[in-house]
Amino acid sequence: MLYSQRPVITEQPVCTLRSLRSVALTVPDPKASRDFYHEVWGLTAVDEDGDRFWLRATGTEHHVLDLRPGDTNALGGISFALGTPREVDEAAIALERIGVPMLRTPGLLDDAGGGYGLQFVDPEGRTIELSADTFAVSSQEPGGRRAVPRKIAHVVLNTTDIERTAQFYTQVLGMRISDWSERQMAFLRCNSDHHVIALNQATWPSINHIAYEMTSIDHFMRGIGSLRAHGIAPQWGPGRHGPGDNTFSYFTDPAGLVCEYTSEVAQIDEDAWLCRTWRRTPELSDTWGTAGPPSTTVRSAMAGIPDLGARSLVTPRDADYFYGAPEMAAVS
Numbered sequence: 001m002l003y004s005q006r007p008v009i010t011e012q013p014v015c016t017l018r019s020l021r022s023v024a025l026t027v028p029d030p031k032a033s034r035d036f037y038h039e040v041w042g043l044t045a046v047d048e049d050g051d052r053f054w055l056r057a058t059g060t061e062h063h064v065l066d067l068r069p070g071d072t073n074a075l076g077g078i079s080f081a082l083g084t085p086r087e088v089d090e091a092a093i094a095l096e097r098i099g100v101p102m103l104r105t106p107g108l109l110d111d112a113g114g115g116y117g118l119q120f121v122d123p124e125g126r127t128i129e130l131s132a133d134t135f136a137v138s139s140q141e142p143g144g145r146r147a148v149p150r151k152i153a154h155v156v157l158n159t160t161d162i163e164r165t166a167q168f169y170t171q172v173l174g175m176r177i178s179d180w181s182e183r184q185m186a187f188l189r190c191n192s193d194h195h196v197i198a199l200n201q202a203t204w205p206s207i208n209h210i211a212y213e214m215t216s217i218d219h220f221m222r223g224i225g226s227l228r229a230h231g232i233a234p235q236w237g238p239g240r241h242g243p244g245d246n247t248f249s250y251f252t253d254p255a256g257l258v259c260e261y262t263s264e265v266a267q268i269d270e271d272a273w274l275c276r277t278w279r280r281t282p283e284l285s286d287t288w289g290t291a292g293p294p295s296t297t298v299r300s301a302m303a304g305i306p307d308l309g310a311r312s313l314v315t316p317r318d319a320d321y322f323y324g325a326p327e328m329a330a331v332s
Helices: 030-041 085-097 162-171 217-229 296-303
Strands: 019-027 044-049 052-056 065-069 074-081 102-108 116-121 127-132 151-159 176-181 185-189 197-201 206-213 236-240 247-252 258-262 276-278
Touching: 019 030, 019 127, 019 151, 019 206, 030 044, 030 052, 030 065, 030 217, 065 074, 074 206, 085 102, 085 116, 085 127, 151 162, 151 258, 151 296, 162 176, 162 185, 162 197, 206 296, 217 236, 217 247, 217 258, 247 296, 258 296
Parallel strands: 019 065, 074 127, 151 197, 176 276, 206 258
Antiparallel strands: 019 074, 044 052, 052 065, 102 116, 116 127, 151 206, 176 185, 185 197, 236 247, 247 258
């Protein structure tokens, strides 16, 4: 048993995550979302398969966003990079040993980015992919005044049990907690970036938002200006967060999901960094004091809708592996 009424205990993490590769989203109209992220947000459409689309930023990942069709908004999955195929195989053995449900055992991946990987399900039903040897692409830093995201900076996940979810991602996947925002949010890193995943205590599991990193604060502001030119105003921002020290400006996409431009994310010195607990006050949420309160629209969009994820696709050894809001807790 991995999760029941007791915390997960592992001798060591199953792997060493290198970075956050990409995020998959399920939306009712993938083409409308593709058009927004390609024509307005600044990503480049690199591949498609019917009504599924892959988009890249200017960094070295083949793609950072995978748009898929579905009846409602949902998180399709999160992909992390490992160093080698052997690390993928070793992670699979360790995950099997502690009873984590697998969706895909190690092998060649059949999506547009290629590579060798596996997929498993976390205790709230999210699909997590670990991969290596994906298709290599060269960095394409934007020239001139063009504002284009460099990579996905972080994904914020709504969770019904922040303590246990943080414990899973730290003990099983080896992430480290950089900071807390009281006990409402936890900021987790897997490399020198202050956070690549943040957890937000909520009523149900869902995706809160995805943040895209701009190469500089100048490109960050130009990106906001570009969206204004398309008639799209920020729904919170611009400002600068306390935890992570990153700039922020939040928008909603055609599906009603929240996307963020950010820049200047704090870099962690593992030997010197001390995790702290931040108070949840307006002056620490926005240290510049420029953003004002978030709009009711973006607050509602950040809450999302209940997302069971891949729970129905696996038969875990112990039904207590999954947890969530009371109305979502039953596993067939």
